[in-house]
Amino acid sequence: MKKLRLSWRLLRLVAVLGLGALLAGGVSLLERLARHEPMATRQRLTRWFLARLAGVLPFRLRVEGELPRAPMLWVSNHVSWTDIPLLGMLAPLSFLSKAEVRDWPLAGWLAHKAGTLFIRRGSGDSGLLGQQLGAHLRRGRHLLIFPEGTTTDGQSVRTFHGRLLSSAIDSGVALQPVAIRYRRDGQVCPVAPFIGDDDMLSHLLRLLQSEVAEVQIQLLPPIASHGLNRNELARRAQAAVSHALLGEQDAQGAVAPASAAA
Template identity: 60%
Template sequence: MPGLRAGARLLRLCLVLALGVAMATLIAAGERLGLRASVERRQRWTRQFMQRLVRALPFNVRVQGELPQRPMLWVCNHVSWTDIPLLGMLTPLSFLSKAEVRHWPLAGWLAEKAGTLFIRRGGGDGQRLREQISGQLREQRPLLIFPEGTTTDGRTLRTFHGRLLAGAIDQGTPVQPVAIQYWRAGQPDPLAPFIGEDDLLSHLMRLFAQDRGEVVIQLLAPLHSAGKERAALAFQAQQAIHLALFGFEEVELRRVGKAA
């Protein structure tokens, strides 16, 4: 029965979240005692938490490509809040998130303790953000951003914001493009996208009441950033992900349409 299945899955999720709270509480207690955990340690703990969280989600996950062997700026299309644990389970990462997440009950606190960087959309703090991203990369800490700046339904790809890649150019850090897709019964998953005015609890109930979906994560060829203009680098990353998501023919059709 869908209701019982959803309830059982939610219970498992709550147990995983309780573990996350315990880990974040340990970090907070250490801070009060002057024992601040390093970003590297937070990243490792966050990855362990994300791995357990993904096992509680109703997805079968398939990863294609090779994990980078050096710190990079990861860029990915953005479909759902589940993108974060699905990508965070792969390797120790920090994340760039919208400022509103900091104020989400529990999730915001967990994100902050995990070392997430927060951005105010339209807040006029572009230079500060560039410095934050550049600082993370300078310290050889891999960072993941969603350069579209918002979620989509998984059937489209929005323009990538070049200003978010400026820090990689400053440090000469390679960019790791990642394409994430959600599938259900051979079609793009209509349940996974977290868009519009959807609320988290309603989204969870819809997701957990159905059979398991499939997630495909494609780790694409890294892009060199040194000496590039940020808009050109953003476009190159966007095109690589677009090609992985929708194939060569659609990319060519869009180019022809623009030329016309």
């Protein structure tokens, strides 16, 4: 049964990736022919493609909250590479990703053609990158970053780093905090997290062999950036996401379940 399920899902995945390659090739051609920046087209096509990709993955999705109407800087906790198709199907988004993703076979090329911005850790180019992010936001485009800087097992929220949140302050846009969680049999899903020394292929095969898991995405109330510095903004966003996922800690440090937890 598992082998049959895996084979069927792999066939669907290959078909979707092939479609994505055709779309990315079309974007490349558009870039050569068009006299205007095709980013808006990239975002719309990327959203459509990521919805197809998310449909192949063994997840049942539930979304809570309202999608922002005005352009915002989305900030989310980070559990897996699967966060990207699940969040990217909700709105026309661009992403900020670690530079290593650019070298992934096919997926890296698709991410590049989708308008993903890449950052290399320790490269010292955060000032230039911040300017690029700010320009992106000022053009009225949504952008999503993972301010933890790495993935977790879904049972905690790491510190949100504020250095890239300056782009929201400089552009005068609000933050859209997002909390994403993966559940299986009422508990934190052990299959979804992409952490440690995991490699993409092994993780993908484990995921496609597994039963369907529940994914909950909470679009939390936006946080205005006006009057705040980047560290204050980061702390407020982290607190909002932590509360949504983990609840409030009591005086002894135990974590009480949040009302939205299931």
